[in-house]
Amino acid sequence: MPGENLTRSEAVARAAVVATERYHVDLDLRGDDTFSSVTTIEFAATGSDTFVDFIGTVNSIELNGEPVDVSAYSDSRIHLTGLAEHNTLVVDATGLFMNTGEGMHKFVDPVDGETYLYTQFEVADARRVFAVFEQPDLKAEFTFHVTAPSHWQVFSNSPTPEPVVLDEASSRWEFTPSERISSYLTAIIAGPYRGGTSELTSADGRTIPLGVYCRASLAEHLDADEVMDITKAGFAFFEKEYGHPYPFRKYDQIFVPEFNAGAMENAGAVTITETYVFRSRATGAIIERRAITILHELAHMWFGDLVTMRWWNDLWLNESFAEFMSHLALDEATRWDQAWQTFLASEKSWAMNADQLRSTHPIVTGVTDLEEVWANFDGITYGKGASVLKQLSAYVGRDAFMAGLSAYFDKHSWQNTELSDLLVEFENASGRDLTEWSKLWLEESGLTLARPEIEIVDGKIASFTVRQELGNASSLRPHRMGIGLYDMVDGTLSLRLSIDEDIAGDTTTIDRLVGEAAPDLLLLNDGDLAYTKIRLDERSLDTSIGHIGSFDDPLARTLVLEAAWDMCRDAELSATAYTELALRAIETENHPTVLRVLLLNLAQAATIYSAPEHRDALIEHVADALFEIADRAEGGSELQFQVALEAARRARSAAQLDRISAWLEGSDLPDGFVLDTDGRWAVVQALAANGRIDTAAIDAELASDDTATGREAAWRARTSIPTPEAKDAAFATLIAGGLPNMQQRSALLGFRAGDPGVLAPFFPRYLDALSTVWKEQTYEMAQQLTTLMFTPSIIGLGTDVEAGLEAWLDAHPSEALALRRILVEHTDDTRRALAAQAADA
Structure with a gap:
């Protein structure tokens, strides 16, 4: 209304x-x-x-x-x-x-x-x-x-x-x-929430009570001590860095059911998704994500709660700062000491993907109404803003950056501000004029690409240039960029030389590298300070594919993997080639979040970006390779745990499905791998999506796990069944609305799984239903349905998805901004998939 x-x-x-x-x-x-x-x-x-x-x-x-x-x-x-x-x-x-x-x-x-x-x-x-x-x-x-x-x-x-x-x-x-x-x-x-309490002494001497709670039936799984430890570390870090004591009288964190986001920074009473209360074994990635979330919301107590944006156009000031500061605190104040590797693989990658869509927008954007606010909770507001703040901290200097924040909090406590109020404090603290910096980084959208051009003569670098391409950015931005030369030495890819250079304009000649021995791998943005896409030259790409497990620097390895994935997304590296690189990388990856992202990218490359004519064979090959990695991995290790579950999700052939069926009976498991409650549901869902079990089997599984999580998992399994009748029933239920938010989400994830041939007829019905959905359902439920009922597995298989989306957009110019934006993004993703499929063919 x-x-x-x-x-x-x-x-x-x-x-x-x-x-x-x-x-x-x-x-x-x-x-x-x-x-x-x-x-x-x-x-x-x-x-x-x-x-x-x-x-x-x-x-x-x-x-x-x-x-x-x-x-x-x-x-x-x-x-x-x-x-x-x-x-x-x-x-x-x-x-x-x-x-x-x-x-x-x-x-x-x-x-x-x-x-x-x-x-x-x-x-x-x-x-x-x-x-x-x-x-x-x-x-x-x-x-x-x-x-x-x-x-x-x-x-x-x-x-x-x-x-x-x-x-x-x-x-x-x-x-x-x-x-x-x-x-x-x-x-x-x-x-009737249950939990634990503690306290700490703030920088100004006050005693701050702390509480950590969840619902009673999950209380036995609540790791309150670890949550308290992370919280206390965050308090000490933020009070020191901000130069300002905690502003409220207590700090409760309540893990709540059916929460749409990760958490919410309510002043002194943070709500957090209870998916962070682990009733089964959790991956190292989600355990680290919980720590980041705890620190993110705590950072908001100053940036967002004590000092708040005047209007929602400065939403990024809240979220980008919390994102940047949470990773900084994670890296410097907790046991997670590879936070920037996590940031690169997740938040920054999310931001760069969003920044290449037609729906991209400047970090600072004119928000005219609440509809635009809802549409802008995205990778740009969070990940790009945080990436740019990381650059700003380096540009003005860490001490000046924090001094500016301290002055900002002192001057504007309990008030509302605009961007200029913050920038003036950074300028005062550093002596730098940030007008041009703000224009280029905060007020312009899009993403540039840096490509190396290297000439080698007699085994030495004869010339080296960094060519910057505009991409979809408004202008070519200046970057302070590391350039690393890596050599294979005794089976290890080691850094020989790293230099920092100012990259500006369309070409920058780097004379300092002339005469250096040609490296096995040359890496732009070594150290990951710059916010830009990068490419690998042919020699470096060959080295990466052959020796991705040989890096002694995990951040450099992650940069290479991100560059290769971006090349696959841009149809410069075939999906088949990327899957081989990813499978080699997975075998030796020891960073839980990077491993999780690798597995997600691998699945997308195999199931969406691969050429349709050999997709089934590729998916089966990928699943076989994952089963083999899980069998070879150390029993009970993080690698085995993540890969075994992903192998189950990718199972397609009769033999693969037979094997995971046996897992439910406790046999043919990888040595040391334990299939717990949530793992069983992953297997049940995979079997359902391949037509190997029916609703009776799903109901039997639910009978032994009739919990909130079990009910959500059962919805996903039921709607995964790949028959026209099952999909039709799921479609009708979802369009009608009425399911609780997390059950709807699970049902949508199941609906989009299974045989693309069965899903294809629902695409026009989905488009026809959207206007009614947005009129009758709340924003959260409507955007969830619009996003997740889209089925990318049908792209390139006979249904003209791109034409259908474009026709709908042309016919509905006055629909809600958020709805149109989601469909514009689906269109962009469709075009990208079609280009990748053509490259893979």
């Missing part, structure tokens, strides 16, 4: 009229489908009229002691007139419990029947719970009083009080006022 899509101009106009002071929110959470919400807002006004946001049912409105007709509420807004200089607004309303991960999410645990609630308000869903001026620059103090069952725990931004007993079953938690924060950072988490 138009009222839900707040525009920037409306926000600016409202902020010119309204100055918020404090909220008092009284919530009664004892209902089944709805809850009571009574909000009192105290605010000053310099004009006569404004509006307040709410999504739900309004029962009564009172302004300055006088009743206001409820007809003032329409289109998700309460329209107010006759404002005084100081105002008190009381809104008695009824809110709806959600199962979409938005607003007040309600979850009933199938294990014990207990109810768990949590709020998720970013971007603008506080209005689903209480009446509010829903924009980040109208900060206020928030006081919550919550009535709930007595056996629950209730958390909010302020320290949890002792509850007041109301009767045998119910109590009320009367929280003290919060610090002055934005509405999207408020939170209520309620239910």
Whole structure:
């Protein structure tokens, strides 16, 4: 509805009229489908009229002691007139419990029947719970009083009080006022959560209570001690680097069910996906990701919560800083000492892929309304921004960078800012003018490519040039770039020489390398400081393919692997050649996140980028190779664990499927590999996608694991069954909506699996349904369906996917921006796949 899509101009106009002071929110959470919400807002006004946001049912409105007709509420807004200089607004309303991960999410645990609630308000869903001026620059103090069952725990931004007993079953938690924060950072988490507590002493001498919690049926799996250790390390690191003490009075972290994202930085009450509570063996990659997430949200307590963007065009300031600082803290303050290798393989790769799409945008972009905000939670806002901040830290110097941040926090605590407020502090601390830097890196979109041109005469470098290609960027950017020369020495690829050079314009001649012996491998961007695509010359590519396991520098190896993957995506290296390189690399990879990314890229190369005429053979070959690697790997190792599960997911031939069927019975497993509960579901899903088991077998598996995770896994298995009847039933259920968010996600992942020939007829039906989906479902559920119901496995197999997508875009110019953007990205991905398939042929 138009009222839900707040525009920037409306926000600016409202902020010119309204100055918020404090909220008092009284919530009664004892209902089944709805809850009571009574909000009192105290605010000053310099004009006569404004509006307040709410999504739900309004029962009564009172302004300055006088009743206001409820007809003032329409289109998700309460329209107010006759404002005084100081105002008190009381809104008695009824809110709806959600199962979409938005607003007040309600979850009933199938294990014990207990109810768990949590709020998720970013971007603008506080209005689903209480009446509010829903924009980040109208900060206020928030006081919550919550009535709930007595056996629950209730958390909010302020320290949890002792509850007041109301009767045998119910109590009320009367929280003290919060610090002055934005509405999207408020939170209520309620239910019989269980966990552990600790405390630390902040830089200013205060005792900060810490808590780590999850739902009761998962409490035995909660590794609270490790979470606390990471948190304490992060506190010490950030307080030192920021030069500013922790701004809030306590710090709770609650692992919550059915969470759409990784976590949310609610001030002092962080919510985190409970997929980070590991009931089965977890990969090293996800364990490291949990640590990064913990540090990311903690970094937000300063950058985002203490000082907050004025409007959502500076969303990147929140997310990019948290992303950069979390990896910096991970690298320097925890046991994970290869954080920048992780960053390169995951966040930076994500950013560079997003930056090559037609939907790319500058890091700093003009966001005109909330629709644009939702569309911009992407790899550019997170990964590219963090990459650029890493460069900025090197450009102005680490000390000046942190000094600028400290001055920024001191000057703007509890306020809202814009980009210029931050840049001026970096300029003051470093003495550098950042105008041109900001223009090139923050205000222009796209990605350049650096390609080496090397001439070798008599075994020596006769000339060397770095050629920079524009790609889809607006201009050629300057880079401070490392250039490394690597030689094979006694079976190891070792660095002989690394130099740093300024790369600018379309060609840069590097005279310092003339006369050097020709290396076996020459690596641009050695050290990974520059944000640009790189290429390998022919000699270096041959060395990489033949000796990818021989690097003694893991970061250099990851750079080479990323360059090779980008060449495959750009149809400069065939999918078949890439799979051979990736399989060799997997055999010796010891970095869990790089291994995870390699396996994902390998699957995409084999199943999407390969030529259709030999795809089946390639997929079978890849699966055979993965089984062999798992059999050869050290029993119980990270390598064996990840590869064995991926082999099961890729199984296609009768023999491969027979083998993983035997795994369910405990036989023919790789030595030392244990198939636990979540591993069993991976095998069941693979068998279902290949038509080897039916719904009865899936139901039997669910009977032994009737948990939230088990139900999600069962949905994925059922919708994976590759028959027209199973897919039709799945399609109808998904389009109709109504599944909880994580069950819908699992069902979508299953729907897109299996025989492409069965999936192809659903592509036009998917396109036909999208407009209705976006009208009838919430943003989160609609974008999830639009993204995941697209089936890339059908590209190049007879269905003209590109034409179908383009025709839909032409016919629907006025659909929601986020919907159109997703389909534009599907179109770009389709074109890329077709080009890669042609190269592989």
